[in-house]
Amino acid sequence: MKNTADKRKIIDIGDVAPSRKDFFVIGVFNPGVAQYKDEVILLLRVAEKAKSSGCLNVPIFNGETNAVEVKSFDLNDPDYNFKDPRVIYGKHRNYITSMSHLRLARSRDGIHFTVDDKPAICCQNKLQGYGVEDARITRIGDVYYIAYSSASEYGIVESLSVTKDFKTYEHKGAIFAPDNKDAAIFPDKINGKYYALHRPSSSEYGKPEMWIAESDNLTCWGNHRHFMSVRDGMFDSGRIGAGCVPFLTDEGWLELYHGATKENRYCLGAVLTDKNDPAKILARSRVPFMEPTEEFERNGFFGNVVFSCGCIARGNDVDVYYGAADKAVGLARIALRDILADMS
Amino acid sequence: MKNTADKRKIIDIGDVAPSRKDFFVIGVFNPGVAQYKDEVILLLRVAEKAKSSGCLNVPIFNGETNAVEVKSFDLNDPDYNFKDPRVIYGKHRNYITSMSHLRLARSRDGIHFTVDDKPAICCQNKLQGYGVEDARITRIGDVYYIAYSSASEYGIVESLSVTKDFKTYEHKGAIFAPDNKDAAIFPDKINGKYYALHRPSSSEYGKPEMWIAESDNLTCWGNHRHFMSVRDGMFDSGRIGAGCVPFLTDEGWLELYHGATKENRYCLGAVLTDKNDPAKILARSRVPFMEPTEEFERNGFFGNVVFSCGCIARGNDVDVYYGAADKAVGLARIALRDILADMS
Numbered sequence: 001m002k003n004t005a006d007k008r009k010i011i012d013i014g015d016v017a018p019s020r021k022d023f024f025v026i027g028v029f030n031p032g033v034a035q036y037k038d039e040v041i042l043l044l045r046v047a048e049k050a051k052s053s054g055c056l057n058v059p060i061f062n063g064e065t066n067a068v069e070v071k072s073f074d075l076n077d078p079d080y081n082f083k084d085p086r087v088i089y090g091k092h093r094n095y096i097t098s099m100s101h102l103r104l105a106r107s108r109d110g111i112h113f114t115v116d117d118k119p120a121i122c123c124q125n126k127l128q129g130y131g132v133e134d135a136r137i138t139r140i141g142d143v144y145y146i147a148y149s150s151a152s153e154y155g156i157v158e159s160l161s162v163t164k165d166f167k168t169y170e171h172k173g174a175i176f177a178p179d180n181k182d183a184a185i186f187p188d189k190i191n192g193k194y195y196a197l198h199r200p201s202s203s204e205y206g207k208p209e210m211w212i213a214e215s216d217n218l219t220c221w222g223n224h225r226h227f228m229s230v231r232d233g234m235f236d237s238g239r240i241g242a243g244c245v246p247f248l249t250d251e252g253w254l255e256l257y258h259g260a261t262k263e264n265r266y267c268l269g270a271v272l273t274d275k276n277d278p279a280k281i282l283a284r285s286r287v288p289f290m291e292p293t294e295e296f297e298r299n300g301f302f303g304n305v306v307f308s309c310g311c312i313a314r315g316n317d318v319d320v321y322y323g324a325a326d327k328a329v330g331l332a333r334i335a336l337r338d339i340l341a342d343m344s
Numbered sequence: 345m346k347n348t349a350d351k352r353k354i355i356d357i358g359d360v361a362p363s364r365k366d367f368f369v370i371g372v373f374n375p376g377v378a379q380y381k382d383e384v385i386l387l388l389r390v391a392e393k394a395k396s397s398g399c400l401n402v403p404i405f406n407g408e409t410n411a412v413e414v415k416s417f418d419l420n421d422p423d424y425n426f427k428d429p430r431v432i433y434g435k436h437r438n439y440i441t442s443m444s445h446l447r448l449a450r451s452r453d454g455i456h457f458t459v460d461d462k463p464a465i466c467c468q469n470k471l472q473g474y475g476v477e478d479a480r481i482t483r484i485g486d487v488y489y490i491a492y493s494s495a496s497e498y499g500i501v502e503s504l505s506v507t508k509d510f511k512t513y514e515h516k517g518a519i520f521a522p523d524n525k526d527a528a529i530f531p532d533k534i535n536g537k538y539y540a541l542h543r544p545s546s547s548e549y550g551k552p553e554m555w556i557a558e559s560d561n562l563t564c565w566g567n568h569r570h571f572m573s574v575r576d577g578m579f580d581s582g583r584i585g586a587g588c589v590p591f592l593t594d595e596g597w598l599e600l601y602h603g604a605t606k607e608n609r610y611c612l613g614a615v616l617t618d619k620n621d622p623a624k625i626l627a628r629s630r631v632p633f634m635e636p637t638e639e640f641e642r643n644g645f646f647g648n649v650v651f652s653c654g655c656i657a658r659g660n661d662v663d664v665y666y667g668a669a670d671k672a673v674g675l676a677r678i679a680l681r682d683i684l685a686d687m688s
Binding site for chain 2: 092094126127130151152153154155156157172173174175176177178179180198200201202203204205206209211213214215216217219220221222223224225226232
């Protein structure tokens, strides 16, 4: 199965109100997904920039006032390099030109969504000073565990927030130390342990690859093991990371992950692991089951990207919600047998 | 107090037998320290190289055979760069020219040590493929928790092994994902939680600084928080990391840490934290309480380094065991009031 998925764009930046009058939305993408009562819930990543004229205004969390403020940069300031539209490189510290928060959207049919006016989860401490990104939602019993990444001047960490109603969220702190992102918690204890996939970045010897960790309580994690490698010459040669929250099939746990080439073309692949040992890999996609082929996937804020943080398994089909080109949200309905067919 | 410590070299490479006939010892340094019955125990880091003639032989763990083997490099092989005596830079993968293990030494007076002939802890899995390094030993009840780092092609992780007798060791896996080193576990629960200092390396935004984490069971860790920063223009401007296992004083928890300049001159400083909240910093060394001044600290395998992984508090004095120039072990007896005097 290649590119035969039923794909459509379901949310774009025009559907999302900015969180403040002095901000504007530049991307809505990479949603976390959950079935909550009779609705599909998305926790959208909404990226915003601050309106600027003359100078460059950048949203930044102030750890002393505990609030998001706007910092103005003089474009002629020789202490900063403004050439990259995404990052300001400074003498002592770098800044990101945009800031993301998580926004709730809800739908009864899973296709047509109503987006909240206000953020659900914003940066709330100094480890999240550049915003919060890429939620993955795991339901265990009637509790929803939301793992998401955040960048700051201290690095990139993976945090955990918990909710029962998608109205109030309890923050449980950083669960993986920097640099780490792309954490997906398995939705059940397996042989008495919780498991999570995560993606540390090694600065010296290692590559951006997937790891697996264990926990008794979902907030403290240990027994970190290397889970899966990049593959030279294939669609996942540059970097890989967890995509959707894994779900159980007749064949074992199925994880839909993202793989990028060194040229940053992001596709989706799948990995199947043992029902009783999620660290034991049984099969892996030989080719991606989804690639950036549509116009809205090829062109956006950062082109040639399909990137998923969540899906809903519906019997023989999987509804994969995904970020397209770091700008919009797409939905692909894919037959489970098509994903499994290209694995070995 | 500067450089007035009573310092002496107590173990050098001539005191340590190689672990194999085809290896030779290039450094014995950075020991973990524990009081065990009526003896002071050191877990020495012993770095070895493989004997070579013509080619370059390198010790490497083979994950398939689960054994340390010797890999031969042809010095004319164009796929590798051999200019750095410590690291071989390859097209697809780098190698370290030496491999470390942990070796036990024991002493009744804390000064004169008998070094075991055989390793206590060697690399035992693929995450430790380039060896194990820099043990820090925390006694809780009658159990000794040994945190130590290891490098491999997958990055640098911090692992935990446990012993009651320094004869058998139970391996508990990697407690911090890559890249991470310099973990020191506090020797008591504080308000119902265990705490550890650790040193993640961020590849993008963060700096090599100290963090603190919490645990219920010492094997799984969470609530990672940034603990302490480097300081421009000071002895700890380049990188900092935990040194000794923290110990309780009348003023609070005292942590003796290492701070290096960007030019890699390693000194020892101290940080004092609240008795009931180890994340709350009360005071920090304005100047190092120990600097590399002696010949054996200035010249060795990697010069201008004093680096401690453990100490024994003896009332008004602290016996600081330390690695000198990545080659030998030193012992400094320092008055506690001298360490505290230079803090603010």
